[in-house]
Amino acid sequence: MLYLVPTPIGNLEDITLRALRVLKEVDCILAEDTRTTRKLLQHFGIETQLRSHHAHNEHASVTAIARQIQDGAVMALVSDAGTPGISDPGFLLVRECVRQGIRVECLPGPTAFVPALVASGLPCDRFHFEGFLPHKKGRQTRLQYLASLPNTFVLYESPMRLVKCLEQLSEHCGPDRPACVARELSKVHEEVKPDTLAGLAQYYKTEGVAKGEIVIVVAGNA
Ligand code: SAM
Numbered sequence: 001m002l003y004l005v006p007t008p009i010g011n012l013e014d015i016t017l018r019a020l021r022v023l024k025e026v027d028c029i030l031a032e033d034t035r036t037t038r039k040l041l042q043h044f045g046i047e048t049q050l051r052s053h054h055a056h057n058e059h060a061s062v063t064a065i066a067r068q069i070q071d072g073a074v075m076a077l078v079s080d081a082g083t084p085g086i087s088d089p090g091f092l093l094v095r096e097c098v099r100q101g102i103r104v105e106c107l108p109g110p111t112a113f114v115p116a117l118v119a120s121g122l123p124c125d126r127f128h129f130e131g132f133l134p135h136k137k138g139r140q141t142r143l144q145y146l147a148s149l150p151n152t153f154v155l156y157e158s159p160m161r162l163v164k165c166l167e168q169l170s171e172h173c174g175p176d177r178p179a180c181v182a183r184e185l186s187k188v189h190e191e192v193k194p195d196t197l198a199g200l201a202q203y204y205k206t207e208g209v210a211k212g213e214i215v216i217v218v219a220g221n222a
Pocket of ligand 1: 113183187
């Protein structure tokens, strides 16, 4: 069978007991970056064999991996941080396993968008997860679509593009739309900053480039 194993997005204490047991017991761990995962495994004294599985080789390797699982191998898939498949490799392998009737289990665990959404104070009973916006082609279309949504929506963004993204969201959704920037979740310098889109754009413009990893949460079109 195939396990999808979420790993910490910052604080190593967020790994679950079950994740540790599964990572110890499987025949092989498929990792987005074997160096990153090796450090995590070393920290927890886990010696399971690692194999590279990332966006650049997953198209070519899913069939072979699924065959090995069919032949009896038990494997775990991890990404660098958070839940595999969420803005990370995973979907193609899971789809292939599901097609072949292989049992797939995703362990519950760390992911960045849930704590950002819940801590934002914006309605979280219904929401849309956007992940990363396209950098160029299709960006305006996505922004227009997001601006029209009635529910809270969630974006992943890099620190370098944060101000530009907040300014574009402000143009499309209006400057007074409530929003929140969640930065460095579960880490020492965690910051959850609610404000309007214009207020947040102004704040991060004045502060200079925000450091670390970022989730943007925006209220729906009321
Ligand atoms: N698979 C991951 C998940 O389950 O959330 C997401 C991987 S995606 C490649 C990485 C993006 O997730 C970052 O650019 C950032 O937007 C967000 N992210 C990851 N860790 C974060 C953290 N500690 N605080 C805020 N955002 C984070």
